[in-house]
Amino acid sequence: MEIIKVKNYQKMSQVASGIILNSISKKPSLVLGLASGHTTLGLYKNLAKACKEKKADFSKIKAFNLDEHYPVKKVDKKSYNYYFFKNLFRKVNIKESSINLLNGETKNPEKECEDYEDNIRKNKIDIQILGIGENGHIAFNEPGSSRSSRTRLVNLTHIKGKALTMGVATIMQAKKIILLASGKKKAKAVRSMVKGKISKKCPASFLRNHRSLTIILDKGASSML
Numbered sequence: 001m002e003i004i005k006v007k008n009y010q011k012m013s014q015v016a017s018g019i020i021l022n023s024i025s026k027k028p029s030l031v032l033g034l035a036s037g038h039t040t041l042g043l044y045k046n047l048a049k050a051c052k053e054k055k056a057d058f059s060k061i062k063a064f065n066l067d068e069h070y071p072v073k074k075v076d077k078k079s080y081n082y083y084f085f086k087n088l089f090r091k092v093n094i095k096e097s098s099i100n101l102l103n104g105e106t107k108n109p110e111k112e113c114e115d116y117e118d119n120i121r122k123n124k125i126d127i128q129i130l131g132i133g134e135n136g137h138i139a140f141n142e143p144g145s146s147r148s149s150r151t152r153l154v155n156l157t158h159i160k161g162k163a164l165t166m167g168v169a170t171i172m173q174a175k176k177i178i179l180l181a182s183g184k185k186k187a188k189a190v191r192s193m194v195k196g197k198i199s200k201k202c203p204a205s206f207l208r209n210h211r212s213l214t215i216i217l218d219k220g221a222s223s224m225l
């Protein structure tokens with residue numbers, strides 16, 4: 001586990017985009033796992049800028065998103081589908097056929113999750129980007145999610161509703177994981193992840209057993225370490 005402490009959100013986003021852009025230049029057909037949320041917006045902005053300035057080429061990149069609300073229409077502004085097209089996919093030259101999103105409109109969530117899991121197994125994610133929830137969740141794996149959990153439909157407790165999410169075991173299959181956290185409100189979850197007991201109570205703690213985990217924290221998020 002490598003922990004990179006930086007001073008602010010901007011620097012956190014810069015370090016993350018630096019790692020990803022460097023990886024793309026080494027492997028143009030990189031398979032990326034992507035997280036939604038506020039934390040990763042700066043990173044996506046940097047990637048979009050690099051692409052616009054022709055410093056990065058997404059034409060061979062494949063993307064998988066981590067999770068999606070359920071049920072939700074793709075055009076709904078609260079869907080992660082909407083988020084990813086707005087904040088990244090429409091701004092880079094990724095091929096539509098290389099974009100893999102969990103479908104919040106599916107009538108058969110079990111099959112959707114099974115197919116997604118198979119697709120990830122076949123494609124092998126090179127870098128999985130993650131955020132962390134204040135209760136230690138990763139993707140929509142809330143406290144109580146097991147180390148062996150796979151892509152599935154879950155009930156959410158922190159907000160009312162359901163979601164489709166990669167499981168902890170699905171995430172752990174990625175060759176490299178980069179977790180970003182910003183702000184004081186994430187400090188407690190970050191401490192549990194890094195220093196607490198590895199357990200279902202803090203699903204992010206399972207990541208400590210990953211062979212290539214990089215955690216990038218700004219001042220607020222690292223304030224309890």
Ligand code: GLP
Pocket residue numbers: 035036037038039040066067130131132133138139140
């Ligand atoms: C959400 C998402 C996660 C995200 C996390 C943090 O519930 N399902 O994928 O990483 O919470 O979100 P934010 O970056 O907005 O704090």
